[in-house]
Amino acid sequence: MEQQADDDLLLIEAYGDGGFRLMDRRVEGGVLVQPTGFYPMDAKTLDDLKPEHFSKIMNEGDRPEIVLVGTGVKMQLLPKAIRQFLEDANIGFDIMDTGAAARTYNVLLMEQRRVACLLLPVD
Template sequence: MSPSGSQPLTPRQPPSIDAWGGGGFRVSGVWRPGSLLIIDDQPLDWGATSLADLTPEAFAPVYAAGGAVEFVLLGVGLANALPPRPVRDALKAAGLGLEFMSTEAAARTYNVLASEGRRLAAALIAV
């Protein structure tokens, strides 16, 4: 039980990104085709297909998560590139930090940060 006498606290069990490439991701042993969003430890299908087509609206589930997210870790595709200004501005206006890198680097970084208990949203464009 927790110190207050209520139910025991359940430790977070964030999903792990085990593999990427071939147009999708293996998340905790399950293949997920297409781009991926992980918010509040929940993997979700994400409609983003390229950095060039990314819009602030693509992050609606992140905005809706509120305090469950400290910052967005954005995997931008095969090579690191600057996300479109409207996306950067919208995330900043929502009070969210943004880190961006290649999808491969973002998948590895997500695993480390999630294991440390960080509250992040991973937004990964499939490669």
């Protein structure tokens, strides 16, 4: 087994001002991040969030063991439809504010866990 260097991992480098920095690129708005890539999305608030925003993790052969959901400046409960969708898909999830979700994703990824995160932007 060969250990990956942190430079080889798709880490969340920064967040704020309505977007994120990943792989030295600025991404405006919300984003779905997983070890194999990141996917900008049009959702900026929980009201905008739909089950379809999670479609990339459903199509992957190696589904995450946990999805972190960053709900913005503060932790908020997920809409019932999103909760039910993740539960029906048998995917574990944890909700937290976006900053905590970004940091937790990075730590879990460095621990070589199968993790993904959906992050809503903060200003």
